[in-house]
Amino acid sequence: MVRLSLPVLSDLGYNPGQIYSTLENRMKCGVGKCGRCNIGSVYVCKDGPVFTLEELRKLPQGDM
Numbered sequence: 001m002v003r004l005s006l007p008v009l010s011d012l013g014y015n016p017g018q019i020y021s022t023l024e025n026r027m028k029c030g031v032g033k034c035g036r037c038n039i040g041s042v043y044v045c046k047d048g049p050v051f052t053l054e055e056l057r058k059l060p061q062g063d064m
């Protein structure tokens with residue numbers, strides 16, 4: 001659902017810095033200890049879990 005919504009918001013004219021989404025479904029411990037939530041060097045629990053589309057586009061796509 002979220003993956004489908006993000007391009008629609010872009011098409012409506014919102015810039016990537018105005019579109020927010022969350023990746024909290026990747027989290028387990030929530031305090032940076034288990035390593036389950038990392039995407040590249042980003043820890044969702046410590047650096048997010050809310051990210052702009054601009055930030056999401058910079059994350060490694062293979063880990064998503």
Ligand code: FES
Pocket residue numbers: 026027028029030031032033034035036037038043044045046
């Ligand atoms: S949820 Fe465990 S390190 Fe992020």
